[in-house]
Amino acid sequence: MTRPEPSLARELDAALSWWQAAGVTHDFTDDATAWLADATSLAAEASPSAARAKPVDAGSQQAQIAARNTPVSPAEPPRPARRDLLGESPPADLAGFRDWWMTAPALGTANTFPRIAPRGTAGAALMVLVPQPEEGDRERLLDGPQGRLLANIIAATGLDEDAVYIASALPCHTPMADLSALAAGGMDAVTAHHVALAAPQRVLVLGTALTPMLGATDANGLREINHNSGTLPVMVSETLEAMMDMPRLKARFWRRWMEWSASR
Incomplete structure (x- = not known):
């Protein structure tokens, strides 16, 4: 018994079924052609309303494509509104500052x-x-561990720890903590007032992220703070x-400390 020759219609149907099973639905040349589009979409494209549609301006189309391809920079988080954290009656001495530091509601971070x-x-x-x-x-x-390292640093400088005033910015x-945002929100004024009340001879700031609390520093991280009694x-x-995590930073610190100490 011989098999009947397949008809052209059956061959076309088999070919389309194969391409559809493979996930190929368009022929990509200069323009995409919908081979397997459903009848509804084809009818919509052939409708009179579609024929009367205004052609897309080439310049506008290029602008839309450029806009889609232009990377969007993430928006910066909003900065907190600046507040007068010290209030109308700021602490007048260190004892008053410590009490205020421990209880002022505005300082809650x-x-x-x-x-x-x-x-x-x-x-x-x-x-x-x-x-x-x-x-x-x-x-x-x-x-804790940071305090023990600081105690060793102070001892190596030849200073007595009782002769050192130790404070934190927060x-x-x-x-x-976003120290830059907190400084912009008013903590820089708190830090400046704290330094003025402490009235030390020199200030060692351990944390480059603290510079917004003090103002700009030069390329070597050195500067002076101006206050009512002069400069520090x-x-x-x-x-x-x-x-503690990178011992090489200790060597860098000591080199800069020796240079700084020799210049004062």
Whole structure:
């Protein structure tokens, strides 16, 4: 028994079924051609209303394509509105500042961790400013590994730790703190007032992200802070945490410290 020769219609139907099963639905040449478009869309394209549609302007079409291909820069998060955190009656001395630091509602940056007071006395030979307390601090500022590193640094400088005023720019440990935004929101004025009340002879800032709290620094991280009593020399370096993670930063710190100390 011989098989009947397939008809042309059956061959075309088999070919179209094969291409459709393979996921090929268009013939891409200069223009896309819908081989397997449904009857509804073909009828819509052939309708009189479609024929009367206004042709797309070439220039407008190119502009739309360019707009689609232009990368969109992510919008910057809005900066907090600047506030007068010190109020009309700012603390007049360090004792008053410590009380205000521990209780002022406007300073709340993280409710999970307790506020930690600065330590030291006014007129210290050196003021050390760090971004924030350590995560484990509960009663004493820098009471963990960072504090031990700082104690070793102070001892190596030849200073007595009692002659150093140690403070943080934020009252409590604040994960992922945006120091630049907080400075713009008014914490820079708080820091400036804190430094003025402490009245140290020099200021060591451990954290390059703290520069917005102080203003711009030069290329070497050195500057002076102006206040009512005059100017204070300032050195800005990496954080204690960074120096613990990358020992080479300790060597860099010491080189800059020796240069800074020799110039004062």
